[in-house]
Amino acid sequence: MIRAMGLLQSWGGFGTSIASFIFLWDMIRRYCPPELIRAFDKWAQRIRSFFYPYIQISISEFMSNNLKPHDAYAAVEAYLSVHLAKDAKRLRAETVTGGSKLVLSMDEHERVTDEFCGVKVQWISGKLVQRESKYLPELERKYYKLVFHKKYRDMVTDIYLEQVIKAGKEIQMRNRKRKLYTNGHNKTTWSHIVFEHPATFGSLAMEVEKKQEIVDDLLMFRESKDFYARIGKAWKRGYLLYGPPGTGKSTMIAAMANLLDYDVYDLELTSVRDNTELRRLLAETTSKSIIVIEDIDCSLDLTGQRKKKPPEEKIEKTKKEVSRKDTEESGSRVTLSGLLNFIDGLWSACSGERIIVFTTNYVDKLDPALTRRGRMDKHIELSYCSFDGFKVLAKNYLRLDTHPIFESIEILMRETKIIPADVAENLMPSSLKEDAEKCLLKLVEALKQAKQLMIKKEEESSLSEAKIKQAADALQDKEDSIDKM
Ligand SMILES: Nc1ncnc2c1ncn2[C@@H]1O[C@H](COP(=O)(O)OP(=O)(O)OP(=O)(O)O)[C@@H](O)[C@H]1O
Ligand SMILES: [Mg+2]
Numbered sequence: 001m002i003r004a005m006g007l008l009q010s011w012g013g014f015g016t017s018i019a020s021f022i023f024l025w026d027m028i029r030r031y032c033p034p035e036l037i038r039a040f041d042k043w044a045q046r047i048r049s050f051f052y053p054y055i056q057i058s059i060s061e062f063m064s065n066n067l068k069p070h071d072a073y074a075a076v077e078a079y080l081s082v083h084l085a086k087d088a089k090r091l092r093a094e095t096v097t098g099g100s101k102l103v104l105s106m107d108e109h110e111r112v113t114d115e116f117c118g119v120k121v122q123w124i125s126g127k128l129v130q131r132e133s134k135y136l137p138e139l140e141r142k143y144y145k146l147v148f149h150k151k152y153r154d155m156v157t158d159i160y161l162e163q164v165i166k167a168g169k170e171i172q173m174r175n176r177k178r179k180l181y182t183n184g185h186n187k188t189t190w191s192h193i194v195f196e197h198p199a200t201f202g203s204l205a206m207e208v209e210k211k212q213e214i215v216d217d218l219l220m221f222r223e224s225k226d227f228y229a230r231i232g233k234a235w236k237r238g239y240l241l242y243g244p245p246g247t248g249k250s251t252m253i254a255a256m257a258n259l260l261d262y263d264v265y266d267l268e269l270t271s272v273r274d275n276t277e278l279r280r281l282l283a284e285t286t287s288k289s290i291i292v293i294e295d296i297d298c299s300l301d302l303t304g305q306r307k308k309k310p311p312e313e314k315i316e317k318t319k320k321e322v323s324r325k326d327t328e329e330s331g332s333r334v335t336l337s338g339l340l341n342f343i344d345g346l347w348s349a350c351s352g353e354r355i356i357v358f359t360t361n362y363v364d365k366l367d368p369a370l371t372r373r374g375r376m377d378k379h380i381e382l383s384y385c386s387f388d389g390f391k392v393l394a395k396n397y398l399r400l401d402t403h404p405i406f407e408s409i410e411i412l413m414r415e416t417k418i419i420p421a422d423v424a425e426n427l428m429p430s431s432l433k434e435d436a437e438k439c440l441l442k443l444v445e446a447l448k449q450a451k452q453l454m455i456k457k458e459e460e461s462s463l464s465e466a467k468i469k470q471a472a473d474a475l476q477d478k479e480d481s482i483d484k485m
Pocket of ligand 2: 294
């Protein structure tokens with residue numbers, strides 16, 4: 001009891017001394033000249049750092065100059081949520097903006113320890129409540145504080161922090177929902193929706209080796225940052241997808257985006273007013289994206305209105321005609337040279353990886369300047385459905401690896417041409433009652449019809465050829481008889 005009383009008394013004495021010290025210190029600061037106070041502060045700081053050899057770096061939720069969200073804060077948050085949140089005792093669960101998963105992060109005033117090359121650093125989460133002026137409401141600013149021993153300063157600031165930000169950004173990329181941007185409907189800026197196309201290379205009907213070659217090419221491109229830097233080229237790759245309608249060009253673009261985990265920018269050239277707008281739109285695209293210009297042959301026919309695709313036989317456009325549009329003044333004044341300039345020049349100014357994809361139904365009608373290697377690195381033909389392609393579709397649509405009807409389908413496919421879209425349409429059950437066999441029989445019927453149509457066309461064309469030959473012979477006979485007279 002007596003001991004407790006003594007302890008209380010000594011605590012009381014200590015409290016009184018602290019209060020007297022604070023009072024005295026306040027008096028000194030108030031009446032001492034400011035230079036003296038500054039010198040004292042400097043020395044106090046030196047003494048403190050001698051006894052407290054740690055460095056603190058704060059990363060605030062908002063930039064101090066313009067109150068914009070701070071990228072580094074979000075990256076640190078993502079890093080901590082994956083690597084260290086499990087060590088914290090109090091956690092917060094949130095869906096990050098644009099993200100698809102519930103993300104766990106440290107709650108306020110939690111601290112966790114990270115280790116990097118044998119050096120221990122501590123992350124502390126905190127929150128500041130500030131009021132800029134008495135007329136404004138209070139602002140809450142969250143921050144992360146990194147604490148480490150001063151002897152590791154260079155290593156932490158030069159290497160560790162950089163790696164944390166890099167790893168955090170990768171985690172953010174993985175957690176985000178991908179977007180499909182479009183500039184359609186005469187919009188001068190991009191608008192976006194969430195990109196959720198289910199296509200994959202696995203579900204794409206095409207020859208196995210050809211498909212593998214494209215997948216390898218894309219994966220190599222994604223991993224080639226250092227290679228492109230070494231050879232001094234912008235980290236970009238151009239693909240030209242060509243082939244008849246319904247052969248899977250758009251589907252392949254979706255599969256590419258899903259494989260690489262990239263966003264898609266669907267650029268409607270006919271909605272772009274001029275080259276300046278084109279440059280701006282393209283400069284606004286972000287890294288890790290695929291920029292798509294569909295039906296480039298129609299889009300470059302810049303009459304302001306996108307032309308309807310004419311049937312193949314009616315197309316009389318020659319290469320010269322396409323080039324001439326380059327200089328023609330029209331409603332939308334995007335020119336071929338504007339587009340090429342961007343691909344070659346402005347590209348280099350954009351950091352990060354980008355893929356550009358052009359699609360067309362008529363590859364031979366395109367200006368060679370547009371398709372030459374270096375601009376379009378890879379030309380991919382998507383063509384009529386092969387038996388390999390059919391097997392992929394049968395597996396996807398009907399879950400069939402094999403079936404007795406496959407044999408007749410293989411024979412018919414060798415004799416006639418059918419686009420994958422038509423095969424897919426026939427394999428799609430039109431009601432719950434329609435089983436796999438019925439779908440295969442539907443396809444057999446469609447193939448037979450296509451074959452008949454092909455034979456009929458061939459007959460017609462040989463008939464017209466015969467007629468032309470007959471007329472030419474008659475003309476020749478006439479000329480001969482005139483000569484003889
Ligand atoms: N190679 C393919 N593999 C799987 N499905 C395909 C393939 N080709 C076409 N399809 C199916 O046909 C539909 C139309 O295909 P898609 O839009 O990709 O053709 P496209 O070549 O882009 O045609 P267009 O030239 O008219 O734009 C798709 O929704 C898909 O279901
Ligand atoms: Mg398409």
